[in-house]
Amino acid sequence: MSRRPVNPARRLGDSGSIPLVGSAHSKSRSSPVLSVVLLVVGAVLLIGYLYSGPGKGTSDNEPLSKLEVGVSCTLEVQKALPVLKKAYGDSMHKVLHVGPETCSVVFKLLKDEDTEVWGIEPYDLDDADANCRSLVRKGIVRAADIKFPLPYRAKSFSLVIVSDAVDYLSPKYLNKTLPELARVSADGVVIFAGHPGQRRAKVAELSKFGRPAKLRSSTWWIRYFLQSSLEENETATKKFEQASLKRNYKSTCQVFHLKSHH
Numbered sequence: 611m612s613r614r615p616v617n618p619a620r621r622l623g624d625s626g627s628i629p630l631v632g633s634a635h636s637k638s639r640s641s642p643v644l645s646v647v648l649l650v651v652g653a654v655l656l657i658g659y660l661y662s663g664p665g666k667g668t669s670d671n672e673p674l675s676k677l678e679v680g681v682s683c684t685l686e687v688q689k690a691l692p693v694l695k696k697a698y699g700d701s702m703h704k705v706l707h708v709g710p711e712t713c714s715v716v717f718k719l720l721k722d723e724d725t726e727v728w729g730i731e732p733y734d735l736d737d738a739d740a741n742c743r744s745l746v747r748k749g750i751v752r753a754a755d756i757k758f759p760l761p762y763r764a765k766s767f768s769l770v771i772v773s774d775a776v777d778y779l780s781p782k783y784l785n786k787t788l789p790e791l792a793r794v795s796a797d798g799v800v801i802f803a804g805h806p807g808q809r810r811a812k813v814a815e816l817s818k819f820g821r822p823a824k825l826r827s828s829t830w831w832i833r834y835f836l837q838s839s840l841e842e843n844e845t846a847t848k849k850f851e852q853a854s855l856k857r858n859y860k861s862t863c864q865v866f867h868l869k870s871h872h
Contacts, residue, residue, distance in 0.1 A: 683773040683802035683863040684711045688718055690861060694771070694800065696853035697846055701768040701797040708732060708791065709773040709802075713742035713751055720750075728767070732756045732775050756790070757783045765796040765870070773802040773863070777823040781834070788840060792871040798843045801866040803831065808862075828864055835868065843867040 687694075687707070695702045704726045707715045712729035719727040729751040731738075738746065745751040754760065756775060770791050779787055791799050804825040826834075835842065846867040854860065 681804060681808040681862055682711075683777075683804060684709050684715060686802055686861055686863045687715055687771060687773045690802075690859065690865070691718060693850060693853045693857055693859050696857075697849035698769055698797065704768040706730065706762075706767040706770045706794065707773070708756060708770065709775045711774075713738065713745055715771075715773075716745060716751055717741070728752075730754050730756065730760070756787050758786070760790050760794055762794045764793050766794045768795070768797045770795040770799045771802070772799065774804075776801060777804050777825060780824070784834070785838065788838065788868075789871065792840060792868060795870040798846055798870055799868040800846075801868065802861070802863045803866065804863055831864070831866060835866070841869040843869045 687709070703724055705719060706728050707719070708730045709715070710731065710733060712731050716727050716729040719725050727750070729745070731751065731753045732755065733753070735742065735746060735751075735753045742751065746753075757779070772791060776784060776787065788799075804823060806825045806827055808825060832842075834840075850865065850867060
């Protein structure tokens with residue numbers, strides 16, 4: 611009894627390969643119209659996949675973050691905004707954000723009509739997009755070296771939020787910068803800092819920041835705050851933790867809540 615030849619196209623189809631590949635090599639009697647239809651459907655699905663991605667649902671007016679793969683405490687601030695609003699309440703009505711890609715944070719906060727917000731880019735704005743440059747022209751965002759006194763009066767803002775900035779400062783400059791941030795705030799300072807061993811989102815940090823990030827432990831920061839007479843805002847810390855639990859939020863960065871200088 612002769613053995614029936616095995617159709618190689620069927621063997622490929624049984625192994626889980628893409629059906630169109632098998633049909634392209636098959637010698638079946640399928641109608642040419644069916645083949646064309648299948649190819650068109652496949653092309654439509656491929657185009658749909660390519661156009662659906664991270665940009666879906668993003669407003670055309672929103673500044674796009676240029677942060678690369680890795681841990682970004684500035685992106686973490688954006689995720690934590692609902693928790694911060696719950697923890698700080700009215701103190702979120704007049705906010706200063708300090709950190710790289712500040713335009714993205716400012717834009718999100720500006721969506722809330724009850725919130726006044728400003729931003730400081732500590733390094734440069736040379737590669738800012740058109741939307742970010744618009745915020746700069748309006749005076750909402752500005753570039754400023756945070757190692758020197760900030761151009762604001764005492765208690766100019768209810769809350770100051772800092773991210774991806776203090777990790778690049780040596781203790782010498784932290785001694786000047788953190789008291790300044792506490793000076794211009796009325797209700798507190800929130801610091802988002804990286805954990806030791808984390809991969810930073812910026813790969814070209816040496817060319818932009820002049821030094822690699824110094825990721826310190828929570829023990830180091832707490833000891834530093836005590837030595838610098840910067841008090842923890844225990845009330846805000848508890849409210850932030852409670853709001854985080856209710857929203858199932860867990861930060862990938864360290865979050866510290868400090869009192870303002872009065």
